[in-house]
Amino acid sequence: MSQSVRISRRQFLNLSAGLSAGALLAACAAPVTPAAQTSEQPTTEISVFYFAEGEGDVQSQAFMDAHPEVSIKLIPGGAEPAKLDSMIAAGTPPDIFAYAEVDFIGHLDAGNLLNLQPLIDVDTTFNLADYFPDVVATSQSPEGDLYGLGADFGAQLLYYNKTLFDGAGLAYPDERWTWRQMQEAAQELTSGEGATKQYGTLPHNWWAVQFPLVWQNGGDVFSADGTRCLMDAPEAVEALDYMLSYVRQELAPSPQQISGMGMESGQLFGAGRAGMFPGGHWEYGGFGEAEGFEWDVTAVPQQKQAATFLHQAIWGVSAATKSPEVCWEWIKLTCGPEQSEIFVTLVGGQSTLISVAERLATNPPEAAVGTGVAKVWKALYNSARGGRNYSRVRDFLEIIDSVWSPAIDMLWSGDYTPDQAGQEIANDANAILQREA
């Protein structure tokens, strides 16, 4: 039998205040740490900031298995840099952290990255020449010192619909294809009208797939030192004109038309509405499984030279780490043959190690044969040489958002000619670069 107790308003307030204060103190208390479960105590602890599952956590476990004297504190971060940046700003950077290629110059300028070159120079078990040189260049300072290394890389590729190519009696594209061959194939593959129209290709609808057109034509979007935009050069303007020509000749829908259809480019390609699709190495996940749709992928076509955009997640070591040698060993293991293969199997992309990439491209593991992963491995292997990016351009994202994308939008809509777009990009981008200087 319960008995109710009346309490006064004052008693109630006292009780509430006491409970609130107690809860506050409890919330502020240090977390209880579990007791050590093993008798062998690690002597060194490092922290590893990683993007997502499979990208650093698996490798860290392998490292701890091989080095029981080291314990690793894993910090899952996601691809957005906010968490990592906050840790750095607070003066508590992780010992090892993953960062995207666009963030390289910011970390380098700020002195956040440990120069790995002195460690590499005395390490007889490591040979930088084992890695794709164009991939390694992403995280090299202007002086050539290495400030990070990636286990994987990605690139912009050319997907093609084998069913449509077979139907048109066309040979499949390969890494030796040229702009002219792509245009001819696009013309052959374009047919029909209106809502069921089959397009030869889809537009180059992202800066990372647009930049390589300039490189392929012998031009450059930015100068080698990243301080000047060169989009007003004839090679660059020609590249923009070539890009636009597919839409102008109605061999590709404009990005606005694709948006109006309520589809992403990958979905449109997967629905069998286009013969080709220039896009990133991850795009095949969005194709769906339409009946009779068979695709393959290869390197993007070349003009004066072969070139594509390289995407990379790079492992850097904090300049503030107390265990540089341990961190270097971790990077070596993660970017080494065994873990690099595990990495790209779990996450996608291709190994930065030439030997592993070659094996995956030519003789993939049995489980991967015929899958999208294996097709992409081969295309990426064929794209790695001549690939580049702009990891040393300051304010790169601001230039993309404020200058590049608006001008290209105007190009697609017909408000700008390629010449006007090139001029405006160069002028406005240089104003931002000048401001930064």
Added chain:
Amino acid sequence: MSKTTMNRLYVLLFLGPSIVGFLAFTLLPTAASAVMSLTKWEIVAPPVFVGASNYLTLLFDDPVFWLSLRLTFYYSALSIPLSMAGALILALAVNQRLWGMVFFRVLYFIPVVSSMVAVAMIWRWLYAMDYGLINLGLMKLGFAQVPWLGDARYVIPAIVLMSVWKGLGYGMIIYLAGLQGIPSHFYEAAKIDGAGGWQMFWRITMPLLSPTHFFMLVTGVIGSFQVFDSVYLMTGGGPGNASRVYNLYLFQQAFRYQHMGYASAMAWILFLIIFVITLIQLRYFQKGVVYELA
């Protein structure tokens, strides 16, 4: 301990969390942003004092700043009158003593409490060029399709329409409260004097709603100058820079380009703009506000 002291302690104890929260999460960041606006701070590197450089760059060397400001004024100029007029019409409609009116009041209020993400996604479908309901309707009526979100001419009006629709219920409730605060004897006296519905609306309802108009105008200006989520979700600032409103540009400067000092300077300029406009409103518009008919 005396009762007064105890009471003071209680006041402190119960207000404490709010005061600490206000100091830690509002006042301190605001003060910090004022200091940050005088620095070049890119988060991953220590801040460097640059004086008024961020302000000078914004005012004299950043065309996107002026563009975003112009777009925000345009957005406000469209959205505030539409919101106020729409909310007033809706309030007049649901102020009738008819059966089921509460249901309609709730119905019109639902968009206000709906997630902006969901609303923006639905409106993106409505605005879609080829399969959007709005364009399908236009085509049925013999008009051409309109690239609502893909054309620089239409994108801001399209976002305004969505925002006005979403916020109409809030304005409706405010106006409804204003309408119901008007004593009925004014209308009874006017009827006896032979006034018609239109005359009563302009001579009684509108003047006595002037405090509500004023409130809606002031809060509308403040709110519309801070437009962000609808634009971020629907267009991301495009096509081109056509919908890159002020707060979107500020957000991008802070969290995408990591220019924290620059973004802080933008925030203070926005504060000053809103502050001055509000002062002007208080100084000049408040004179016309009628709190009671003579």
